Amino acid sequence: MPAPRVRIAPSPTGPLHIGTARTALFNYLYARRNGGTFVLRLEDTDVARSTLAFEADILEQLHWLGITWDEGPDAAGGEDRGPFGPYRQMQRLERYAEAAARVLAEDKAYPCYCTPEELDADRKAQEAAHKPPRYVGRCANLTLEERAARETEGKRGALRFRVPAGKIRFDDLVRGEVEIDTANLGGDFVIVRSDGTPLYHFTVVVDDAAMEMTHIIRGEDHLSNTPKHILLFQALGHTVPAFAHLPLILNPDRTKMSKRKSQTAIADYRAQGFIPEALVNYLALLGWSTGTEEEILSLDELAGRFDLEHVQKGGAVFDRERLEWLNGQWIRRLDAEDLIERLQPFLEADRDAGRIDLVPSPEELRPLVPIIQERLPTLGAIGDLVGFLWIEDLSVDTVTLVPKRWDRDTTLAALRAAREAILESIGPVTFEADELEPPLRALAEARGWKAGDLFMAIRVAVTGRTATPPLFDSLVALGRERTLARLDRAIATLEGMEVPA
RNA sequence: GCCCCCAUCGUCUAGAGGCCCAGGACGCCACCCUUUCAAGGUGGAGAUCAGGGGUUCGAAUCCCCUUGGGGGCACCA
Numbered sequence: 001m002p003a004p005r006v007r008i009a010p011s012p013t014g015p016l017h018i019g020t021a022r023t024a025l026f027n028y029l030y031a032r033r034n035g036g037t038f039v040l041r042l043e044d045t046d047v048a049r050s051t052l053a054f055e056a057d058i059l060e061q062l063h064w065l066g067i068t069w070d071e072g073p074d075a076a077g078g079e080d081r082g083p084f085g086p087y088r089q090m091q092r093l094e095r096y097a098e099a100a101a102r103v104l105a106e107d108k109a110y111p112c113y114c115t116p117e118e119l120d121a122d123r124k125a126q127e128a129a130h131k132p133p134r135y136v137g138r139c140a141n142l143t144l145e146e147r148a149a150r151e152t153e154g155k156r157g158a159l160r161f162r163v164p165a166g167k168i169r170f171d172d173l174v175r176g177e178v179e180i181d182t183a184n185l186g187g188d189f190v191i192v193r194s195d196g197t198p199l200y201h202f203t204v205v206v207d208d209a210a211m212e213m214t215h216i217i218r219g220e221d222h223l224s225n226t227p228k229h230i231l232l233f234q235a236l237g238h239t240v241p242a243f244a245h246l247p248l249i250l251n252p253d254r255t256k257m258s259k260r261k262s263q264t265a266i267a268d269y270r271a272q273g274f275i276p277e278a279l280v281n282y283l284a285l286l287g288w289s290t291g292t293e294e295e296i297l298s299l300d301e302l303a304g305r306f307d308l309e310h311v312q313k314g315g316a317v318f319d320r321e322r323l324e325w326l327n328g329q330w331i332r333r334l335d336a337e338d339l340i341e342r343l344q345p346f347l348e349a350d351r352d353a354g355r356i357d358l359v360p361s362p363e364e365l366r367p368l369v370p371i372i373q374e375r376l377p378t379l380g381a382i383g384d385l386v387g388f389l390w391i392e393d394l395s396v397d398t399v400t401l402v403p404k405r406w407d408r409d410t411t412l413a414a415l416r417a418a419r420e421a422i423l424e425s426i427g428p429v430t431f432e433a434d435e436l437e438p439p440l441r442a443l444a445e446a447r448g449w450k451a452g453d454l455f456m457a458i459r460v461a462v463t464g465r466t467a468t469p470p471l472f473d474s475l476v477a478l479g480r481e482r483t484l485a486r487l488d489r490a491i492a493t494l495e496g497m498e499v500p501a
Numbered sequence: 502g503c504c505c506c507c508a509u510c511g512u513c514u515a516g517a518g519g520c521c522c523a524g525g526a527c528g529c530c531a532c533c534c535u536u537u538c539a540a541g542g543u544g545g546a547g548a549u550c551a552g553g554g555g556u557u558c559g560a561a562u563c564c565c566c567u568u569g570g571g572g573g574c575a576c577c578a
Contacts, residue, residue, distance in 0.1 A: 011578045046577060116576075123575090132503040133574065158576050175506070184504040186574050193576040200578050224505055224573035247507080247571095254570065282513095285526095289514055293525050312514080314507050315571060322513065322527040332540080374540040385538090437536090455536040467538040 004036035004214045008069075009204065011043045012055035015265040018318070019219060019249050019257055020058075021065060022283040026246060027217050028067045029284065029306035039211060040072030042088045045203055061266040065276045066299050071211075084211040089203050096198035099206045099236060100159055100191065108235045109191060111157030112139040113150045135160070135187030159192035161202075161232065168227035173215070173244035174311045180227045189228060201228050209238035217244045217308075220315075221256065244308050247287045248315040257318055273346055273379030275334075278327035286316045296329055328377045336369045337362075343382055347390075350383035356390040368477055371469040388463040389477055394486060396464045398497045401490055403456045410449075412494045414457045417443055419487045422480070431480040433472035461490035 008024035010016070024040075031038035040062070044050040059073065071082025080087045103109040112135075123133050139160065142150075150157065169179040191202035198206075208216065208229075216229075223245045233240045251261040258264065269279060277298060284302045285295060288311050297305070331339065340362045347359045368386065375385055388394060402411045418440060425439040440458075444451040455471050462483055468474050475483050 009578090013578070043578065049577080112576090114576095119576085127502080130502050134503095160576095172506095178505075180505065184574080186504095190576050195576080197576090199576070204578090219572095220506070221572055226505095245506085250571080252512090256572070285513065287513090291515075293515075295514095295526060309517095312507095316514090317512060319512050319527070325527055328540085371539095375538070377539090441536095450536095452536045459537065465537090469538075471536055 002214065004031060004034050005039065005212055006031050006036060006215050006217055007039035007041055007208070007211065007213055009041045009043050009207075010058050011046060012051060012058060013046055013049040014054055014259075015057040015267050016061040017264050018266060018269075018283070019264070021061070021067075021266050021279075022249060022286060023218055023246060024062060024067050025065070025280060025283050026288070026306075026311075028069075029303050030215065030217060030308070031070075032303035033306045036214075037070045038068075039082065039084070039213070040069040040087065041207060041211070042073060043200070043203065045089045045197060045200070047090070047197075057267055061270065064270065065266070065280055067280075089198075089207065092203075092207065093198070095210060096192070096203055096206055097196075100198065100202070103161065103191075103235055104159060106235075107162070109159050109161045110140060110142070110188075111147055111150075112160040112188075112190070113142075113147075113155045113157045114138055132184070133186060135189070137187060140188060156194045156196075158190045158194040160188040161191045161228075161235070163188050163228075163231065168230050170226060170230060170240070170243055172223075172226075173217075173242055173308045175223075175245060175313060178223070178226070180224070182227060182231070185227060191232075201225065202232065205229050205232040205236065208241060209233060209236050213241050215242045215244060217246065220245045220248050244311070247312050249286060250315045250317045252317060254315065254317060256315075262318060263320075271380070273376075273381065274323065274327050275330055275342065275379065277333075278323065278330040281330070282323045282326050286318070287312045296326070324377045331376050331379070332374055334373070336366065336373075339369060339373060340365045342379055346379045346382050349380075350387060351390075355383050356387045357392040358390050360390060371473045375469060386469060386474075386477070388465065388468070389474075394464050394489070396460060396490060396493065398493060400464070400466070401457075401460055401494060403453055403460070406453060406457065408494055408497055411457050412491065414447070414449060414454050415461055415487055415491050415494070417447065418454065418458050419484060419491070422487075423484065431476060433470075433476050436472045436475055458487070462486045 006027040008020070008027050010020050010024075028038050030036065040059075042055060042058075044055070062069075071080075071084060072087040073080050086092055100109070104111075118138070119135075122136050126133050139157070140162070147157070163182050163185050165182060167179055167181050169177060172178050189201065190199055192198050226243055226245075230240050249257040251257050253261065255261070263269065266279070270276075280299050280302070281295075281297055284297065284306075288306070290297070290305050291310050334342070343365065344359075344362075347356070350356045351359050368389075372382070372385055376382060398408070402408055406414075421439045421443050422436070440454065441451050443449075444454045456466065459468055459471050459474070460466060462478060463474060478486070
């Protein structure tokens with residue numbers, strides 16, 4: 001088998017979509033596994049909706065995921081790389097024009113002068129008659145003279161491809177044999193607009209042919225379009241590539257995943273602190289499996305195992321909980337320095353949003369790694385977890401200050417005693433977790449309090465929260481002075497509390 | 502409406518005629534660990550393999566029908 005050539009052909013009409021990312025991933029994995037070439041081509045012929053910003057997002061997020069391509073544009077607006085360029089469709093217009101001229105000359109396509117109003121009327125009539133929409137062929141048999149007459153009237157024709165009668169069958173690599181009667185294709189279809197710009201079905205095929213693609217791996221939503229593409233490949237005199245249609249990624253209601261019902265932009269997952277290792281791992285397992293029970297797999301490991309045989313046929317519901325679990329798995333596998341570095345942007349975002357007052361340095365973060373690493377489902381959860389460490393002015397209300405089974409007076413007594421214990425028995429120089437625990441446990445014992453209750457009172461007084469990393473580690477991270485200051489403040493708050501008579 | 506595709510626990514899936522009165526993972530529930538929260542460990546609930554017919558000594562696995570779901574039918578991509 002010659003080395004496969006596969007591609008991803010995103011349209012820069014929106015930010016990188018999770019479905020596009022997965023299709024890109026599957027193509028990438030297929031190329032890597034089989035010693036093939038992975039091409040990126042930008043389908044930007046929808047000038048009205050395409051933007052450079054979306055183009056930039058698509059390239060950047062793919063890079064971020066680690067999905068690299070062998071041919072294609074490197075950066076938004078940047079240079080192309082590879083022998084089949086350009087890789088932006090708007091720079092390939094002459095090629096479509098040339099191909100269009102050829103099919104026109106061979107009468108495999110013809111100019112159509114129908115107005116949008118006429119086409120609309122046709123469609124409505126068909127609908128009323130409960131018939132499938134289909135081009136009626138009004139312009140299919142115009143003579144050269146008739147065409148010339150329209151042109152003289154100043155009419156510009158769209159180019160319609162003649163759909164021959166017959167059945168198209170192809171062997172889909174994931175679905176097996178598929179057969180579709182061309183009678184169900186909706187009649188002759190437009191390949192070039194009346195303004196001269198080419199349409200999707202035409203450009204994909206012209207480019208896939210020119211770029212010598214051997215396998216077209218794409219979403220199932222293209223399955224019904226495949227006969228049109230096959231017809232076009234044949235009309236252009238090109239070998240028909242192999243097709244593999246992937247199951248769709250679904251919303252929880254099992255409809256095709258959409259922005260409206262799900263979070264679809266890769267950039268949004270990234271902004272929430274999902275890491276590429278997890279996203280790639282999760283996406284690969286959406287619709288594909290190793291056939292074994294392995295499931296934590298890196299991009300390279302995936303590339304070593306990928307095959308089309310294990311691609312699922314039915315659609316797969318996107319399960320965010322499972323993604324979060326995987327993300328946690330991958331976060332726990334990060335080494336300390338890497339985690340610290342990756343946390344930085346999230347801390348800055350928290351500071352910019354006013355959730356914390358200052359961003360800790362890597363040095364401050366380093367000792368925290370053991371207690372936070374296993375508690376982070378996402379990088380974005382950092383502020384929620386230990387943000388109390390970087391808040392200047394922590395105030396806690398009396399309601400949360402008093403533990404569930406305690407009253408104000410007990411809490412007050414406990415905090416005062418705890419403050420004393422910390423002040424007296426623990427030196428300012430070596431303020432460590434091992435040192436803090438014994439005296440406080442002894443205190444609880446002496447007063448007949450449950451250690452857990454005492455610890456909870458201190459925890460809330462000092463962090464403002466009932467769920468935190470281990471208490472003594474938290475106190476150490478906070479430091480002796482701030483620990484005492486926060487205890488003082490909590491005590492003062494409780495002293496000022498209205499006590500019902 | 503027409504065409505095409507699909508159908509195993511709530512979800513992602515293993516399973517390619519006997520190893521399956523169906524295995525794993527997420528989630529859920531217990532318990533253990535434990536100062537809270539996590540993480541981790543152990544155990545549990547959860548699928549008459551959509552339903553019905555065949556084929557076969559034997560079917561989740563093959564065939565047919567039904568039902569259900571999805572996708573596609575543009576001068577969008």
